[in-house]
Every structure is written in C-alpha cells, then in structure tokens.
Amino acid sequence: MSKPYLRPYQKPQKLSDYPLGTASEAGYLVTKNCGWRNERPIIMDECINCLQCYLYCPDGVIFKTKSGLDIDYDFCKGCGICEKICPKQAIKMEVE
Amino acid sequence: MSKQITAKTITDSEFFYGHKACAGCGGSLAVRIALKVLGEGAISVLPAGCMSAVGFNYPHLCFSNNSIISTFAGTASMLTGVEAGARAVGIKNFKAVGLAGDGGTADIGIQALSGAIDRNDDILYICYDNEAYMNTGIQKSGLTPFGAKTTTTPSGENIHGNIRPKKNLFEIVAAHNIPYAATASIGDLKDFMNKIEKASKIKGTTYIHVVAPCPIGWGIPVNETIEISRKMIDCGLWYLAEYENGQFKLNRTPRKFSSIKDYLLSQGRFKHLEDADIKILAAQRDAKWTTIRKNWNTTEEEL
Numbered sequence: 114m115s116k117p118y119l120r121p122y123q124k125p126q127k128l129s130d131y132p133l134g135t136a137s138e139a140g141y142l143v144t145k146n147c148g149w150r151n152e153r154p155i156i157m158d159e160c161i162n163c164l165q166c167y168l169y170c171p172d173g174v175i176f177k178t179k180s181g182l183d184i185d186y187d188f189c190k191g192c193g194i195c196e197k198i199c200p201k202q203a204i205k206m207e208v209e
Numbered sequence: 210m211s212k213q214i215t216a217k218t219i220t221d222s223e224f225f226y227g228h229k230a231c232a233g234c235g236g237s238l239a240v241r242i243a244l245k246v247l248g249e250g251a252i253s254v255l256p257a258g259c260m261s262a263v264g265f266n267y268p269h270l271c272f273s274n275n276s277i278i279s280t281f282a283g284t285a286s287m288l289t290g291v292e293a294g295a296r297a298v299g300i301k302n303f304k305a306v307g308l309a310g311d312g313g314t315a316d317i318g319i320q321a322l323s324g325a326i327d328r329n330d331d332i333l334y335i336c337y338d339n340e341a342y343m344n345t346g347i348q349k350s351g352l353t354p355f356g357a358k359t360t361t362t363p364s365g366e367n368i369h370g371n372i373r374p375k376k377n378l379f380e381i382v383a384a385h386n387i388p389y390a391a392t393a394s395i396g397d398l399k400d401f402m403n404k405i406e407k408a409s410k411i412k413g414t415t416y417i418h419v420v421a422p423c424p425i426g427w428g429i430p431v432n433e434t435i436e437i438s439r440k441m442i443d444c445g446l447w448y449l450a451e452y453e454n455g456q457f458k459l460n461r462t463p464r465k466f467s468s469i470k471d472y473l474l475s476q477g478r479f480k481h482l483e484d485a486d487i488k489i490l491a492a493q494r495d496a497k498w499t500t501i502r503k504n505w506n507t508t509e510e511e512l
C-alpha cells in the first residue's frame with residue numbers, strides 16, 4: 114500500500130532556494146486539510162466492513178486495517194459522504 | 210465477463226491524495242477511483258480545470274503517479290505525445306490517461322480529442338462532467354443542461370437559466386467509430402470501475418464520460434454528491450451506456466423514472482424553474498429514451 118504522504122518543508126530562504134520550474138517529486142504533501150473540517154466522522158461498532166465508505170470517500174482517507182477501518186484525520190474534510198453512504202448508520206458525525 | 214473490480218479487490222494504494230478539492234467534490238472522487246483502477250502505470254494528463262488546480266499546488270503535489278498539466282485545449286494531443294514518447298523510450302505497462310472537465314472536453318478540447326480518436330491513438334480519455342466551468346466560477350459549458358443557472362446563464366423574469374440543451378458528447382465521440390466509449394456516474398462506482406478496467410485493456414482510443422457533481426456549482430449540500438448522481442440516473446436525465454463494435458448498449462434500463470421535479474428542485478441551480486420549464490426537460494428526456502429504446506441494445510448484462 115502506498116499513497117502521497119506529508120514531508121517536511123522548508124520555505125525558501127534565498128533566491129537560489131527557489132526551483133527553476135514546478136516539476137517535482139510525485140505525491141509530495143506539505144500541508145494538511147483537517148483545518149477545513151467542522152465535523153469529524155466516527156466509525157462505530159455497528160460497522161459490517163462493507164467498504165462502501167472507503168470506496169465513496171472523495172479524499173480516500175478511510176483505510177483498511179487488520180481489524181476493520183480507520184480514518185486519516187489529517188486529510189478528512191468532514192464532508193459526511195461516508196455517513197450518508199453507510200447502509201448500517203455506523204458512522205456518526207461529531208462536531209469538532 | 211472478466212473478474213469484477215470491487216471495493217474488496219481494488220488496490221489499497223491511493224494515487225490522488227491530500228488534494229485541495231472542496232469537501233464532497235464529485236470530480237475528485239472520479240479521479241481518485243480512475244487512478245486506483247489504472248494503478249501506478251497510469252501517466253495522467255490534466256488540462257486547466259478544478260482537478261489540476263486542486264492537485265498541483267507546488268510544492269504540494271497530490272498525484273503519486275506521473276502526472277502533468279496540459280494546456281486547456283490540449284489534453285488529447287498531449288496524451289498522444291505522452292503515449293508515443295513512453296513507447297519510444299521503452300516504458301512497459303503504462304496507460305496514458307486524460308482527466309479533463311466538461312468545458313475542457315466538449316468545448317475547447319473537442320478538436321484535439323477528435324484528432325486523437327481519428328488517429329486511433331492508444332489512450333484513455335476520461336471526461337469528468339460537472340456540467341459547467343467550475344474552476345473559474347461556474348460558467349456555462351456545452352455540457353450544462355437546459356435550465357441550469359450559471360454566472361453566464363442567469364435566471365431572470367424572461368429567461369430561466371441556460372436556454373440550450375446539454376451537448377450529446379457520448380454520441381459525438383461514438384460517431385468517430387471509436388473502439389470503446391461509455392457513460393458512467395460517480396453514483397455507481399462499480400459500473401465506473403469496471404468500465405475503466407475494460408477500456409484500459411482495449412488497444413486504441415477509448416473514452417469514458419463520467420458525471421461528477423460539484424456541490425458548489427449545483428447548489429447542493431456537500432454530503433449529497435452521491436445521492437444526486439443516483440437521482441439523475443433514476444429520473445432518466447442520465448444513462449449508463451456503452452458503445453462498442455459499432456453498437457450502442459444500455460447497461461441499466463429503468464422501468465419507471467423517478468420524479469424529475471424532485472431531482473431538479475433539490476439543486477440551487479434549478480430552483481427557479483417553473484412547471485413549464487420542467488415539462489420541456491421531461492419532453493427532451495422522453496424523446497431521448499424513445500430513440501434509445503428503439504435503436505440500442507437494451508438487454509442488461511454484466512460488463
């Protein structure tokens with residue numbers, strides 16, 4: 114399993130630190146998206162692991178674990194699509 | 210029928226992650242799923258539009274496969290170059306894939322797309338259709354439906370939003386006698402995933418037109434992107450179909466349409482429509498379905 118991930122990023126200090134173009138390493142993340150979120154999805158025990166929330170999340174932040182599913186809250190925007198798609202009402206949105 | 214791709218079997222890897230699309234963005238789901246099906250061998254070309262704007266914000270780069278921004282008009286011509294170049298340097302197991310918006314496809318990019326199909330270049334072109342130029346603030350495109358309010362088709366006392374019908378791009382593409390074309394929707398990802406898989410195995414130009422609602426431009430809550438996509442199919446304003454070997458085939462045949470009025474009035478962009486406008490849309494829908502039922506293969510089978 115692989116995906117783009119957060120890297121340390123140093124703002125350019127002097128002119129020569131600036132790149133000559135915008136071509137760069139793929140999957141190189143330097144900021145999180147969690148600050149956009151008003152509500153946080155919580156996966157509850159009613160989950161039957163049908164994976165619909167994993168599939169339909171526009172941000173791909175729900176991931177499989179050995180015991181079920183987990184959410185990467187660094188990048189979840191709190192849209193609530195996972196809550197709506199869940200056939201078991203096993204996701205609840207909690208105000209941040 | 211080959212083995213179906215499902216949520217269970219699709220790779221756990223993510224290729225479009227950490228992007229800056231609005232919460233609940235349908236286009237970002239279409240791009241995410243397309244790349245998960247194609248895998249790391251995908252070389253993606255994105256023209257100006259929301260998905261390039263939210264994916265490439267140097268140094269924050271959200272694609273983990275090789276990806277590049279093309280000119281607005283040049284998705285398909287850049288795909289041609291990418292495919293020829295990758296082949297020339299001996300890269301194996303790659304797929305040149307375009308991920309372009311409705312404006313970038315049906316309007317400014319249609320000439321390059323038509324040329325690529327004419328040459329039968331070995332590329333996959335995916336149009337994510339959010340029915341307007343969203344990245345520049347919701348202007349009408351050739352794929353904006355009749356009646357929709359955009360900043361260039363406002364609704365007033367005399368004119369109620371867009372006065373022109375949605376361009377039928379799927380059939381325009383098919384009319385080139387393309388090896389494979391399909392319509393899809395992010396409301397049915399199983400169908401979408403398996404069409405991408407199928408297209409990726411076909412040599413020559415392939416085209417998939419996927420409806421991908423934009424909560425901002427459509428005026429819906431951010432958690433209703435999937436629901437509205439499903440309503441659009443259920444009320445008959447969109448259909449899941451394929452074109453292959455010169456034949457059109459319907460993948461899902463609704464026995465009865467759900468309420469078109471309910472679909473329309475649940476969106477801010479259609480709120481101003483009066484019953485007479487809705488009648489026009491319903492009549493356009495019915496005329497389309499009459500020809501579909503008459504001329505297309507409508508026996509439902511698994512992809």
Ligand SMILES: Cc1ncc(C[n+]2csc(CCOP(=O)(O)OP(=O)(O)O)c2C)c(N)n1
Pocket residue numbers: 236257258259260281282309310311312313314339341342343344345350
């Ligand atoms: C030649 C050219 N004309 C205009 C623009 C400005 N522009 C950038 S994105 C965009 C809208 C794209 O709309 P669409 O293709 O539907 O994609 P969306 O933003 O909806 O995802 C426009 C008009 C441009 N970048 N290049």
Ligand code: SF4
Pocket residue numbers: 156157159160161162163164165166167182198199200201202203204
């Ligand atoms: S959609 Fe609901 S039941 Fe299915 S995996 Fe997600 S939380 Fe569990």
Ligand code: SF4
Pocket residue numbers: 154169170171172173174175184188189190191192193194195196233
């Ligand atoms: S709230 Fe939205 S972004 Fe967060 S996990 Fe659910 S679907 Fe994904």
Ligand code: SF4
Pocket residue numbers: 229230231232233234235236237259263339343344422423424425426
């Ligand atoms: S404006 Fe619409 S299409 Fe663009 S990123 Fe936001 S939700 Fe997606």
Ligand SMILES: [Mg+2]
Pocket residue numbers: 310311312338339340341342343344
């Ligand atoms: Mg658009």
